[in-house]
Amino acid sequence: MSSSQRPPITSAELATLWMTYQEKTMILRFLDYFLKYNENEQQFLQFHYDRAVESLDFIKTVFQAEGAAIPTGFTENDVNREAPKLYDFMFDIMYFRLMSQIETGLFALYSNMSYRKDIRQFFKRLTEEAQELYDQLTHLLMEAGVISRPPYVSMPKEVHFVKDINYMDGLKWIGEKRSLNTIEVSLIQHAVDTNLVGMQLMIGFAQVANEQKVRKYFVQGMELSKKIETELGDILRHSYIEPPATHAGKATTSTVAPFSDKLMMYTAGLLSTFGLGSNALGGAFSLRSDLPVKLLQLGKDIYNFAKEGGKIMIQHGWMEEPPQIEDRNRLTKG
Numbered sequence: 001m002s003s004s005q006r007p008p009i010t011s012a013e014l015a016t017l018w019m020t021y022q023e024k025t026m027i028l029r030f031l032d033y034f035l036k037y038n039e040n041e042q043q044f045l046q047f048h049y050d051r052a053v054e055s056l057d058f059i060k061t062v063f064q065a066e067g068a069a070i071p072t073g074f075t076e077n078d079v080n081r082e083a084p085k086l087y088d089f090m091f092d093i094m095y096f097r098l099m100s101q102i103e104t105g106l107f108a109l110y111s112n113m114s115y116r117k118d119i120r121q122f123f124k125r126l127t128e129e130a131q132e133l134y135d136q137l138t139h140l141l142m143e144a145g146v147i148s149r150p151p152y153v154s155m156p157k158e159v160h161f162v163k164d165i166n167y168m169d170g171l172k173w174i175g176e177k178r179s180l181n182t183i184e185v186s187l188i189q190h191a192v193d194t195n196l197v198g199m200q201l202m203i204g205f206a207q208v209a210n211e212q213k214v215r216k217y218f219v220q221g222m223e224l225s226k227k228i229e230t231e232l233g234d235i236l237r238h239s240y241i242e243p244p245a246t247h248a249g250k251a252t253t254s255t256v257a258p259f260s261d262k263l264m265m266y267t268a269g270l271l272s273t274f275g276l277g278s279n280a281l282g283g284a285f286s287l288r289s290d291l292p293v294k295l296l297q298l299g300k301d302i303y304n305f306a307k308e309g310g311k312i313m314i315q316h317g318w319m320e321e322p323p324q325i326e327d328r329n330r331l332t333k334g
Contacts, residue, residue, distance in 0.1 A: 006116060009066055013119050014323050016110035017059050018071055020126070022320065023106070024052050024059075025073030026266060027099065032079045033258045034092040044136070045096075051129060058122055072320055074263050083258035086204045090146050091197075091249035097137035098197045102274045103130035146248040150189045151241050153182060168289050177288065180239045184291060187282040188232050192243045194278065195232075198271050199225035200249050205264045208257035214265060217312055221268055224305055228275075228298055235294070262318040265309055272306035275299075 009017070031049045038045055063070055087095075107130055111123035141147045167178060180188070202225055206218035233243035259267075279299040283292035313319040 006118065009062065009119065010115060011325065012113045013116060014066075014068065016113055016123070017062060017119070018322055020107075020110065021056060021059050021071045022073050022266070023103070023270065024055050025075070026263060026270070028052050028056075029074050029076075029079040029259065029263055030095065032076070032081055033083070034095075036081055037085050038092055045092075048096075048129075048133060055122075055126060062119070068323070074266070078260040078263040080256070080258050083208075083256045084254040085252055086208065086254050086258055087200065088250050088252055089248045090141065090144060091200065093137050093140055094146070094197050094246075094249045095201065097134060097141065098194055100130045100134040100137060101194070102270065104134060105274075105277070144248075146246055147193070148244055148246075150186060150244075168287050177238070177290065180235070180241070181287070184286050184288060185236065185239070185241060187278075187285060188236055188291075189244060191275075191278055191282060192229050192232050192236070194274070195225045195229045196244065196246060197249065198275075199229065200251050201271070202268070204251040205268070207251060207253075207255050208259075209261055209264065210257060211261050211316070213312060214261045217309060218264070218268070220305060220308075224301055227301070231294065231298065235291070262313070262316070265313050265318060269306055269309050269313070272302050272309065275302045276306070
């Protein structure tokens with residue numbers, strides 16, 4: 001079907017393409033910087049750089065055909081390729097692995113919000129690319145011994161059904177709480193794992209941010225990531241499970257910013273959104289009553305952190321406004 005015969009894009013498709021443009025231009029700026037220091041996986045990262053450029057070209061083509069303004073997103077002005085190395089051994093791979101996890105969820109959701117065939121196919125391709133990237137990066141990190149597998153458990157030999165309502169009791173003051181089930185362990189383990197990367201990202205951002213208020217905000221992000229890792233890690237330790245840890249991906253001592261404050265604030269907001277979604281998922285699938293309560297408390301902290309970040313971005317004129325629905329109240333006032 002030619003472009004002239006395609007139906008116009010819907011509000012949902014406009015929104016998801018717009019959000020994808022923001023995220024993909026952010027990814028390009030990180031690739032601009034990390035490609036300079038990555039010798040082992042440079043060809044691999046260059047491939048994904050080229051695919052991101054292709055995705056942005058598709059969005060631009062759709063917007064131009066619709067007569068829609070091309071978003072600003074993030075440009076070469078948001079990256080300093082000459083900045084010294086801000087993160088050490090394999091952090092770039094750890095970061096892009098985290099982003100591939102975020103993209104897999106986002107693009108699968110966006111695909112389910114799309115109706116026009118070419119846009120459905122676009123998000124289907126992006127979902128597949130994100131899944132393939134996650135697979136490749138996980139393999140690299142496992143081979144390098146940088147990340148560890150979740151704990152092994154004894155395989156169940158028979159099927160059991162829950163017969164005691166105390167199975168859901170996790171808030172009692174007296175007696176031992178039941179051990180975690182594998183669903184709960186996997187969700188907590190995932191949250192700790194992602195916060196380890198997020199904490200190092202915030203440490204680096206805090207060292208190089210230009211605006212003092214932004215610097216303080218990233219320090220709050222450091223402390224929040226540490227709090228989440230510590231409190232969820234303690235839940236694992238109570239069941240004699242060691243939480244994940246890594247020796248790689250630490251922030252260096254550099255204080256020269258490779259990225260603009262605007263780009264770093266957007267990145268923190270995206271990770272906060274991902275954290276809120278992960279906490280909601282963990283709370284929904286946890287059957288021990290103390291776990292949803294804990295995840296809800298941490299979710300509130302993440303929400304407040306994200307809200308404060310939004311205020312800072314608005315105050316500095318960094319928050320690009322998403323496309324708006326027509327204001328019918330204003331238009332009908334004459």
